[in-house]
Amino acid sequence: MTEVAYFTKEGLEKLKEELHYLKTEGRRKISAAIAEARDKGDLSENAEYDAAKEAQGHHETKIAQLGNILASARLIDESKLDTSKVLALSIVKIKNTKNDTTMTYQLVSENEADMKTGKISVKSPIAKGLLGKSVGDKIEITVPAGVIEFEILEISR
Secondary structure, eight states: OOOOEEEOHHHHHHHHHHHHHIIIIIHHHHHHHHHHHHTTSOGGGOHHHHHHHHHHHHHHHHHHHHHHHHHTEEEOOGGGOOSSSOOTTOEEEEEETTTOOEEEEEEEOTTTOBGGGTEEETTSHHHHHHTTOOTTOEEEEEETTEEEEEEEEEEEO
């Protein structure tokens, strides 16, 4: 059974668009590649045909995975988020107490995580350490580089 994944409206729309593309344009491209390879002769010795069929299998697996994610996806109404503690979809400003560096992250589902835009997975070590905490809390979080102490400066939505 797939676990429930919480999404922002933007993230859920992006997922739906990707699934739609894979089911339409993506399938057309795979089908054309298979037809082109089939036209090249003997299928028993046709590596291009085998590769196209393998690509089709991967493509259909991706469609099934996205379908399962969408089936268990839940949209969170960001306007109703409690900002007194860190929750999924919270935007959290934290300070590394050792070097006074501040960072701002939004805690999102694994599928929406994107470090370039400051969105981290709720399953990441930092997010797990922040969940349920409040402004002013100091927490030690174990990350690949070791243990880092953070202070929560601000929580918003």
